[in-house]
Amino acid sequence: MSRTSVLAVVPPQVGGREAGAGVALLLADRADVTVVESTDEDPGALAAAQVIVTALAPVRAGHIDAAPRLEMVQCVGHGHDHVDLAHAHRRGVTVCTIASSGAEGNTVAEHAFALILACAKKVVPAHTALARGEWALDRLRPGLTELAGKTLGIVGLGHIGRDVARKAAAFDMTVLYASPRRAPAEVEQRTGARWTELDDLLRAADVVTLHAPLDDSTRNLLDARRLALLKPTAILVNTARGPLVDSDALADALENGRIAAAGLDVFDPEPPEAGSRLLSAPNTVLTPHAGAVTRETLVRIALAAVENVGRHLDGTGPRDAVRPR
Incomplete structure (x- = not known):
């Protein structure tokens, strides 16, 4: 059975590769995860990605077009303004947040x-x-x-x-x-x-x-x-x-x-x-966008995002899918 290819994009200001490694570990039993600090960092991994997990890193129309296998973009947080929602919708890509988790x-x-x-x-x-x-x-x-x-x-x-x-x-x-x-x-x-x-x-x-x-x-x-x-x-x-x-x-x-x-x-x-x-x-x-980065919250946010990706992978259906207004 083929494994899902996941691209985890975690910029340095929100934890970088160290935080991304935690996401990769949580998904290790069901996906191959590449961790980057910018969506543009690894074009090959972007092209292979079926799921992008983004922690405030931009996922623009060009990124979506460069990922022909892309099925889902999971935002690690409540917001989704860093994702081109309209273009993702046109491409049939599901964009999710963690809004209902209460993690933040x-x-x-x-x-x-x-x-x-x-x-x-x-x-x-x-x-x-x-x-x-x-x-x-x-x-x-x-x-x-x-x-x-x-x-x-x-x-x-x-x-x-x-x-x-x-x-x-x-x-x-x-x-x-x-x-x-x-x-x-x-x-x-x-x-x-x-x-x-x-x-x-x-x-x-x-x-x-x-x-x-x-x-x-x-x-x-x-x-x-x-x-x-x-x-x-x-x-x-x-x-x-x-x-x-x-x-x-x-x-x-x-x-x-x-x-x-x-x-x-x-x-x-x-x-x-x-x-x-x-x-x-x-x-x-x-304060420097610090409202949701306590030690406890970062763990809850990562777990909520990974759980939602898991729901997509096992066919249960992810929560908190957002659509263009």
């Missing part, structure tokens, strides 16, 4: 709250001031705020957004959410989240946190017009994808004090360019 939900939700709290309590400027010998309480005091009694607006109530909503209850926050499709009543009851239109959410929320997928309909979802709807005391947090927000418009809002703060784990592009205005904008807390 808890840790990304924790990271979102870490950024929210850091912004609300001005942790970064307080630390920086103390480290340079300044007792900055008088300067920082006017901007300090609390979460209890405030309104949290969640953009995208998928698995991660639901985890965020549940955690918000512990902070005694009112939770609103905006999503193209309203969640089932059971989900709203379990999370305590109330649906509203996006513009209304932005006007009402004290904290806005983004958990929407990136596609053509959500790129620059928060543009200059929508950012202008936020309260001047609002905190914006993005742990989803950088291009959900117009970077220059956000920098304008921060530089001109039109919003209070921003906590950003994702950028456009990644890593951000050296001259990016967001790197020097005031009242920001910045």
Whole structure:
């Protein structure tokens, strides 16, 4: 019986060959796995691949066309914006995420709250001031705020957004959410989240946190017009994808004090360019797309991706197949 050829693409910034070796080991009993750090690295392995496992590495139309045997692209994560979904669909290639596994939900939700709290309590400027010998309480005091009694607006109530909503209850926050499709009543009851239109959410929320997928309909979802709807005391947090927000418009809002703060784990592009205005904008807390890379989560993500590939190989049918909108 012939073995399936799998190409595991794991860029250096998300673990490289060492992390890829773990994926290969998990699939060793049922597939021949080639580990690379770029989709372009080994044209022969790409041409032979029946399955591509990608950890944020681009899989573009040219890659799909260069892999005539390709049946499946498995994304190691919730997002799929690094894969040419429309071209894969035209070619009859199944593209899957690990969305229903919940592997990333808890840790990304924790990271979102870490950024929210850091912004609300001005942790970064307080630390920086103390480290340079300044007792900055008088300067920082006017901007300090609390979460209890405030309104949290969640953009995208998928698995991660639901985890965020549940955690918000512990902070005694009112939770609103905006999503193209309203969640089932059971989900709203379990999370305590109330649906509203996006513009209304932005006007009402004290904290806005983004958990929407990136596609053509959500790129620059928060543009200059929508950012202008936020309260001047609002905190914006993005742990989803950088291009959900117009970077220059956000920098304008921060530089001109039109919003209070921003906590950003994702950028456009990644890593951000050296001259990016967001790197020097005031009242920001910045982390390097670290929300889903805890020790525990990386194991869960790899296992979920490998399990889904296994479902494809044994004919059970993979979960979390995505289609172009």
